[in-house]
Amino acid sequence: MTAFPPGSTIGILGGGQLGRMLALAAGRLGLKSHIYAPEADSPAFDVAASHTIAAYEDEAQLAKFAKWVDVATYEFENIPVSTVEFLSARIPVRPGAKALACAQDRMNEKSLARELGAMTADFSAIDSFADLENVLDKGFAVPSVLKTRRLGYDGKGQAKILARADAEAAWTAMRDQPSILESFVNFRxxxxxxxxxxxxxxxxxxxxxxxxxxxxxxxxxxxxxxxxxxxxxxxxxxxxxxxxxxxxxxxxxxxxxxxxxxxxxxxxxxxxxxxxxxxxxxxxxxxxxxxxxxxxxxxxxxxxxxxxxxxxxxxxxxxxxxxxxxxxxxxxxxxxxxxxxxxxxxxxxxxxxxxxxxxxxxxx
CATH class of the missing domain: 3.30.470.20 (ATP-grasp fold, B domain)
Structure with missing residues (x-):
């Protein structure tokens, strides 16, 4: 496929610091950037040629965005997969929805790593407090950590289980969200x-x-x-x-x-x-x-x-x-x-x- 030449427009979903630095890098190469983000004070807006303030679920605005850019990407992994799929029917989106869907779910990440022969912490899917009790009763190692399967970063969406008695509080911290239990890894x-x-x-x-x-x-x-x-x-x-x-x-x-x-x-x-x-x-x-x-x-x-x-x-x-x-x-x-x-x-x-x-x- 022919490369998009200088003067082309890169659409960037997300207006945070990563989007800002992507736009700056694009400008150095003679490429324009159009930032799409719901936050009116997004820092990436300051360095982009144009921007759209709209929700990631707003298909009318996404359709307009697709007409204004040549190719799109995203700056963080919490963009809805449906947004990427919608845009992908109209313009190239790189990376694609397949990679995004994998990275948004810790179970998918761990399972893929194991499938490819890499080592990971032991893990188990947890969808209810009953699931958690059952896995622990069957001998899952404690201490361990319970994490939401989606939307966690910088330590958010995690709770340690240092002893069996911590299980109920850990599940409460997950707020009934689909989760993953991982063994502690003694890393250096x-x-x-x-x-x-x-x-x-x-x-x-x-x-x-x-x-x-x-x-x-x-x-x-x-x-x-x-x-x-x-x-x-x-x-x-x-x-x-x-x-x-x-x-x-x-x-x-x-x-x-x-x-x-x-x-x-x-x-x-x-x-x-x-x-x-x-x-x-x-x-x-x-x-x-x-x-x-x-x-x-x-x-x-x-x-x-x-x-x-x-x-x-x-x-x-x-x-x-x-x-x-x-x-x-x-x-x-x-x-x-x-x-x-x-x-x-x-x-x-x-x-x-x-x-x-x-x-x-x-x-x-």
Whole structure:
């Protein structure tokens, strides 16, 4: 298929910081962006050529949107699958509904990883308190964690079951939503693979990244992750298998737990994000092609860019809530790359921006 040339318009569903950074990357390539989002104060509006404020379920507005853009994508995985299916009947949407449906359900994610031969935590579908009691009575390991199957992120929609007596409170926290019970994984680190797959099946991954969380929110990412080369290669291979299985087009992330086992590291797939990812923000300054440009390239049908590094290593620090108020100090720091998301209110726990730094040597 012919690539969409400069001057074409990329439709982006979602107007948050990821949509904003996608629009900025598209502009660098001579491509226009049209943001579609229900929130009137969406930060991506500020950097896009045009925008639509409407609900994702508004088919009349979606039909107009489809006439105004050449190809569409989305910035987060909670876009309704029906929205992507509606648009896909009119214009190309990349990645497609198949990948979105998989990533929206933790059962689907875990089942796909197992189908492809990857390891995961033990898991079981839970649709009622009776289901939970039955699974625990049959010997499912405690401690464990109960999660909603859909719409959870940054630690939301989760409840720990540290002892059998915690089960009822955990189910109450799920508010009767379809859930998944997962065993605890005794991991020493969490890493992610951020990669892209093009229309022709070309696959390229950035260096595996190690991630540190605070209060269930990503705090710091460093690349390359301090892993043995064979473990890093295995993580990338698993990501490629998942992308092929889903006929994926665009950038995505696979999160892994690193589990020690008799002196060796084992990989456990945690979850998938069908979009550009917070743990890939370091690529904006640390890689020859940022994850945002790479996604736009894939969506527009262009060749993928190089994933090589600009320095031996790179780090990203999220600026959460009032952290953004240190912007002058960061701006004065030699070698710091400051990225502000254009959000007005610095609420606790809200991602307001990030700072990247290049490292003179590989992380140890």
């Amino acid at each position: 680190a969490e890493v992610s693979v951020v990669a892209a797959r093009a229309l022709d099946g070309t696959f390229k991954a950035f260096d595996v990244t190690e991630n540190e969380h605070r209060n269930h929110i990503l705090h710091r990412s460093v690349a390359p992750a301090p892993l043995n080369a064979d473990v890093a290669a295995e993580a990338v291979a698993i990501a490629e298998k998942i992308a092929e299985k889903l006929d994926y087009v665009g950038v995505f992330a696979i999160e892994f737990f690193i589990v020690p086992d008799n002196g060796h590291d084992r990989l456990f797939v945690n979850e998938m994000a069908p979009r550009v990812h917070n743990s890939g923000h370091w690529t904006m300054d640390g890689a020859l092609t940022s994850q945002f440009e790479q996604h736009i390239r894939a969506v527009a049908g262009w060749p993928l860019g190089s994933t090589g590094l600009n320095a031996p290593g790179a780090e990203m620090i999220n600026l959460i809530g009032d952290d953004i108020l240190t912007w002058e100090k960061i701006a004065a720091e030699p070698g710091a790359f400051f990225h502000h998301y254009g959000k007005k209110d610095a609420r606790p726990g809200r991602k307001m921006g990030h700072v990247n730094r290049l490292l003179p040597k590989k992380p140890a």
